[in-house]
Amino acid sequence: MSAAEIFQYARDAFSIGAMAVGLVFVIAGATGVMRLPDFYTRMHAAGVTDTLGAELIILGLIAQAGDWQTAAKLALVGLLLFLTSPTATHAIANAAHRAGQKPDLSHFKPKHPADAGSSEGQK
Amino acid sequence: MFYGISLTAILVALWLTLSGPFTLSGDYPIVMGLGVISIIVTVVLTYRMRIVDRQTVPVGPAIPLFAYWGWLGGEIVKSNLAVLRLIMKPEIEVEPRLVRVAAEQRSELGLCVFANSITLTPGTVTVDVEDDGFLVHALDNSFTDPAGFAEMGARSDTASDGKKTGDR
Amino acid sequence: MTFLTFLVAIGMAVAMAIMLARLFAGPTLYDRVLAANSFGTKTVLFLLVFSALVGRQDAIDIALLYALINFVATIAILKFFRYRSLEIALAQMSLRKALDGEYEK
Numbered sequence: 001m002s003a004a005e006i007f008q009y010a011r012d013a014f015s016i017g018a019m020a021v022g023l024v025f026v027i028a029g030a031t032g033v034m035r036l037p038d039f040y041t042r043m044h045a046a047g048v049t050d051t052l053g054a055e056l057i058i059l060g061l062i063a064q065a066g067d068w069q070t071a072a073k074l075a076l077v078g079l080l081l082f083l084t085s086p087t088a089t090h091a092i093a094n095a096a097h098r099a100g101q102k103p104d105l106s107h108f109k110p111k112h113p114a115d116a117g118s119s120e121g122q123k
Numbered sequence: 124m125f126y127g128i129s130l131t132a133i134l135v136a137l138w139l140t141l142s143g144p145f146t147l148s149g150d151y152p153i154v155m156g157l158g159v160i161s162i163i164v165t166v167v168l169t170y171r172m173r174i175v176d177r178q179t180v181p182v183g184p185a186i187p188l189f190a191y192w193g194w195l196g197g198e199i200v201k202s203n204l205a206v207l208r209l210i211m212k213p214e215i216e217v218e219p220r221l222v223r224v225a226a227e228q229r230s231e232l233g234l235c236v237f238a239n240s241i242t243l244t245p246g247t248v249t250v251d252v253e254d255d256g257f258l259v260h261a262l263d264n265s266f267t268d269p270a271g272f273a274e275m276g277a278r279s280d281t282a283s284d285g286k287k288t289g290d291r
Numbered sequence: 292m293t294f295l296t297f298l299v300a301i302g303m304a305v306a307m308a309i310m311l312a313r314l315f316a317g318p319t320l321y322d323r324v325l326a327a328n329s330f331g332t333k334t335v336l337f338l339l340v341f342s343a344l345v346g347r348q349d350a351i352d353i354a355l356l357y358a359l360i361n362f363v364a365t366i367a368i369l370k371f372f373r374y375r376s377l378e379i380a381l382a383q384m385s386l387r388k389a390l391d392g393e394y395e396k
Contacts, residue, residue, distance in 0.1 A: 052199060057340070074339065089242050103221055
């Protein structure tokens with residue numbers, strides 16, 4: 001077995017693994033969007049799809065792309081998704097927050113920045 | 124001027140990536156002329172809007188930002204697995220939280236990088252930007268670790284503005 | 292290899308169907324916008340996988356364009372439902388900014 005064949009096999013294995021794991025993440029994110037109880041929690045499930053699922057599938061496609069231009073275009077799409085998806089998610093969340101939609105945690109009041117993490121929920 | 128030249132170089136690279144293959148036959152001169160015209164128009168428009176500066180063309184901190192993306196990728200994988208475990212349980216049991224996270228970045232670029240990193244990490248979403256911090260919605264109690272937020276903030280600050288010295 | 296690519300395309304279609312169900316079922320407007328945005332992301336992925344499946348490079352350009360339009364459309368929908376207009380909003384925003392500046396001084 002020559003070096004080129006080993007490289008070919010490694011590339012195929014990487015591509016198969018990345019695409020399979022990405023598919024699992026995308027399906028899990030879609031299921032989460034269906035299952036979770038509240039708008040703000042559904043947002044997180046959509047984020048799973050947008051980050052790791054999309055990037056892994058794009059990585060898998062890059063690994064089996066033929067020429068450099070296809071790979072560069074795929075990387076560009078990945079970069080675009082990487083940059084725009086958090087902005088869109090934040091825009092949706094901010095619009096819902098400004099429109100007065102309360103997250104489902106029943107009169108929980110956030111504290112000062114000094115003690116951001118010690119959030120004893122006043123449920 | 125430096126940022127204008129960098130913007131032009133980035134646009135040329137983008138155009139070369141999007142339109143190929145590079146043969147000097149047929150109507151290639153027309154396509155290349157259209158590309159040159161569109162790049163010039165874009166640069167002139169951005170100059171007229173007065174938005175060409177260090178923060179909109181971040182070529183200076185490009186290498187630290189790429190290094191930061193590497194670290195962020197690890198964080199994204201970790202929290203993706205955590206969220207996956209939460210939403211694939213037979214019974215959904217989550218405890219959503221709304222916390223405030225202090226943001227002490229020095230520039231708007233650092234603030235933007237930090238807020239987008241929080242949103243990009245699954246399980247936490249920046250809901251609102253306030254004067255001295257962000258309002259963050261977390262999917263579960265386990266995502267509201269203040270040490271993790273502090274580390275991410277410090278790293279994004281260092282990546283976008285360099286090491287913290289005494290006087291800014 | 293081709294089989295897995297085909298499987299990924301089928302999976303994208305299934306995820307898009309789930310997103311459509313959320314789009315029609317979503318109780319609030321924001322659920323629907325979120326579902327539409329996520330549907331767009333999956334459409335981009337479907338187009339990429341499709342281009343690898345049939346060996347056509349054009350689909351990647353379409354996917355790039357679709358990602359851009361998806362982002363702009365999300366922002367435009369949110370802006371419209373916040374201000375109920377796409378034209379007055381700019382004037383309102385600049386007016387509010389001017390008024391805030393006045394009051395701060």
